[in-house]
Amino acid sequence: MRTQLMSDQELVDQYLAGNEIALERLITRHKDKIFTSIYLMVKDEYLAEDIFQETFIKAIDTLRAGKYNEEGKFAPWVARIAYNLCIDHFRKLKRMPGIVTSEGDDIFKYMKFEETPVEEHVQLEKFEGKLKELIEQLPEEQKEVVILRHFFNFSFKEVSEYTNSPINTCLGRMRYALINLRKLMETNNVVFRY
Numbered sequence: 001m002r003t004q005l006m007s008d009q010e011l012v013d014q015y016l017a018g019n020e021i022a023l024e025r026l027i028t029r030h031k032d033k034i035f036t037s038i039y040l041m042v043k044d045e046y047l048a049e050d051i052f053q054e055t056f057i058k059a060i061d062t063l064r065a066g067k068y069n070e071e072g073k074f075a076p077w078v079a080r081i082a083y084n085l086c087i088d089h090f091r092k093l094k095r096m097p098g099i100v101t102s103e104g105d106d107i108f109k110y111m112k113f114e115e116t117p118v119e120e121h122v123q124l125e126k127f128e129g130k131l132k133e134l135i136e137q138l139p140e141e142q143k144e145v146v147i148l149r150h151f152f153n154f155s156f157k158e159v160s161e162y163t164n165s166p167i168n169t170c171l172g173r174m175r176y177a178l179i180n181l182r183k184l185m186e187t188n189n190v191v192f193r194y
Contacts, residue, residue, distance in 0.1 A: 011026045052082070134185065
């Protein structure tokens with residue numbers, strides 16, 4: 001079909017002109033990355049499916065209302081909607097997700113040894129919890145870059161597109177986030193020993 005050769009913006013224009021197949025093509029084109037990103041953040045398949053559906057319902061409503069003006073940046077725009085819905089979910093729960101690998105495993109599990117004594121295991125769990133709390137304390141722009149890089153596995157180029165910020169700005173925000181995390185760890189006497 002010709003819709004497979006169209007750019008995202010052309011598909012949006014076609015959908016707005018009444019071509020429902022164009023919308024179907026847009027969703028199909030981006031569903032894997034968006035769903036995976038949501039799943040890695042919420043770590044629950046059914047919840048990820050709900051947020052995924054809500055993401056595209058919001059996108060469709062915005063398109064139908066004539067409020068879409070991202071000028072060819074459909075994927076980062078939809079990713080931003082998904083990200084915001086995930087953040088809303090965690091705000092409701094008052095907790096942060098763990099940092100996960102591309103396979104969906106909590107990265108902290110790789111810091112554990114097979115035969116970890118109970119006391120060390122308890123200390124490690126406390127460290128993990130405290131680190132998540134410290135990430136919550138970062139300034140919004142820094143926290144956003146950390147979440148996009150580590151929860152959504154965005155490249156810095158994708159973070160740049162998503163936040164409408166230059167790559168160097170995103171790199172700087174990550175650098176300052178790490179510096180601030182280190183300071184917060186020192187201030188709060190959070191030490192990781194392995």
